[in-house]
Every structure is written in structure tokens, then in C-alpha cells.
Amino acid sequence: MKKLLILSIIFLIFSCSSGNHTVIKVIDGNSFQLSNGVTVILTNVYKSDENIKILERYLRSNILLYDESNEEIKNFSSDQITAWVYNSNGDCVNNLLTGISEITKNKTPKIKKAKLEDNRTVVKFEQESGVLHIPVTINGVEMYFIFDTGAGLISISESVAFDLYKEEKLQDADFIGKGQFSDANGDITEGTIINLQSVIIGNRELVDVQACIIHGQNAPLLFGQSALQKFEKDSVDYSTKEIIFE
Known part of the structure; x- marks a missing residue:
């Protein structure tokens, strides 16, 4: 149910919250710029030319940002932050860029679960x-x-x-x-x-x-x-x- 759950909840968050963000430019293999001018550096991701193509593909829609404490980032006190990034498909973009040994389900944001019909x-x-x-x-x-x-x-x-x-x-x-x-x-x-x-x-x-x-x-x-x-x-x-x- 993970994809359906995350997509449903993220859709609600994107629709009702100011916490969603839009990427206007990929800077390099581990950072990009938001529409508000803030630069986001992806946690645990190193610069790589190959990563640029992946970022351009997976950051086409609105995104959510989370800090090291797994708390959603909505307000910015600096023009440069470090974050875990999730796209509207529920993918953790950081995990997609840190190598296959790092891809894991453990970094999923702790979002309150909604009651959904059984869809096994x-x-x-x-x-x-x-x-x-x-x-x-x-x-x-x-x-x-x-x-x-x-x-x-x-x-x-x-x-x-x-x-x-x-x-x-x-x-x-x-x-x-x-x-x-x-x-x-x-x-x-x-x-x-x-x-x-x-x-x-x-x-x-x-x-x-x-x-x-x-x-x-x-x-x-x-x-x-x-x-x-x-x-x-x-x-x-x-x-x-x-x-x-x-």
C-alpha cells in the first residue's frame, strides 16, 4: 500500500499546505535551486555529472523537504539548506543518488497514515x-x-x-x-x-x-x-x- 498511501497523503499536503516546493534549476549533481531562490543540498549525496540527469528527471514536479530529524521543512532561515528530498511519486531522491547499497525504506517521512481500502x-x-x-x-x-x-x-x-x-x-x-x-x-x-x-x-x-x-x-x-x-x-x-x- 506504500505508493498509494504516500501519493494520497502527499497529494493532500501539496493541495492544502504551503510546504511543497518547485525546483527551477539543477545546479550540479547534489544541489538545486527552488523557485523562492533557496539552494537545497541533498543530504549524503556527492557531486556527480551523472546525478544531474537523474535530478532533472525526478524533480520535475513539486517536492517535499525533510531535515535530519525527519521534520518537514516549510520555512527557511537561510538561503542554503541541506535536506532529504521526496518527489510527488513518493521517491526519496537522495536514496536514488547515493548508490544501490543505500536505497532503503527506513528514511520514509513519518506522515500520519490515512485509512485506505485494502488494495493488496x-x-x-x-x-x-x-x-x-x-x-x-x-x-x-x-x-x-x-x-x-x-x-x-x-x-x-x-x-x-x-x-x-x-x-x-x-x-x-x-x-x-x-x-x-x-x-x-x-x-x-x-x-x-x-x-x-x-x-x-x-x-x-x-x-x-x-x-x-x-x-x-x-x-x-x-x-x-x-x-x-x-x-x-x-x-x-x-x-x-x-x-x-x-
Whole structure:
């Protein structure tokens, strides 16, 4: 339920509060300027040319700002602040820029929860050697991914990315930049960061989800935290072979 909950509450905040802000200019890989002239430096994010493209994509709509105490920043006593930044999709932009090992659900703002109808997503899985495989539709193409809560981003292989690009399911504008990623063995692998316009799992569609192309034809397809953080929680029922997303 995380995405629906955050979107509903953020929409109410954006509609009724003066705490929402508009970005007019990305300055560099870890800072940008608001419409009121205040410069915002993203907490725990370093300057990077690749980050500029990510910021330009994820800061197109109104944003919310939070301080280190997880309190929303509405008023400014300085023309330069440091903050955690959330966009209208509920994405923590800081986490998207600090590397896959840093993407986590723990930094979500503590917003009072509204009562929403049960809207669970239930997905059947196949198990092989202890690994859970689930069907996911990426930009209109269905494929099976490994359910991996330890993976920071959705990951796909070069061959899958090539097929998507050839079928025009990936566009030039979806390629964001390069990155280095740590695998299960702790080895560092270079990859390409992309934006997936549509990720469908069960009855839920996620839009504009960050993913990485791992350089290797046979790299496994991993369903990681860039998608999982859109949900409030997930649980596995081995008796029914189902994963429940809420």
C-alpha cells in the first residue's frame, strides 16, 4: 500500500499546505535551486555529472523537504539548506543518488497514515533452489525476475535491454547514466542506469522506476528495492506460493 498511501497523503499536503516546493534549476549533481531562490543540498549525496540527469528527471514536479530529524521543512532561515528530498511519486531522491547499497525504506517521512481500502497485490511465485521467481511486465513485455529484497535496483542483463531497445520498449531518453553496483559476492560491476516507464506486478503498475543494466549477457533479472520501496511492505506465503505486496 506504500505508493498509494504516500501519493494520497502527499497529494493532500501539496493541495492544502504551503510546504511543497518547485525546483527551477539543477545546479550540479547534489544541489538545486527552488523557485523562492533557496539552494537545497541533498543530504549524503556527492557531486556527480551523472546525478544531474537523474535530478532533472525526478524533480520535475513539486517536492517535499525533510531535515535530519525527519521534520518537514516549510520555512527557511537561510538561503542554503541541506535536506532529504521526496518527489510527488513518493521517491526519496537522495536514496536514488547515493548508490544501490543505500536505497532503503527506513528514511520514509513519518506522515500520519490515512485509512485506505485494502488494495493488496498478490503474486504467485515459482521456487527453484530456494530462489523465488515472479512474473513482472516491463514496458509491456512480461519476464520472470528473481525476488531479491537485498538488491537496490531492478536489474536486467544487456541482452534483455537490447531486446527492449530493439522493440522500442526502451527509448534513448530512458538512459540516465553509468554506475557501479555490488553483487551478492561483494564484487563491483559496472552498469547503466535507466528509467523504466512502466513496471507491472500483479494488479499494480509502477511508473518511472529506476533500474540498472548489468554489463553481461547472462546477468540475472533482479526485482529490487527501486520497485519494492513503492510498497509499504511485502510478505511471502510459502504454503500458497504467493508474495503479498501492500
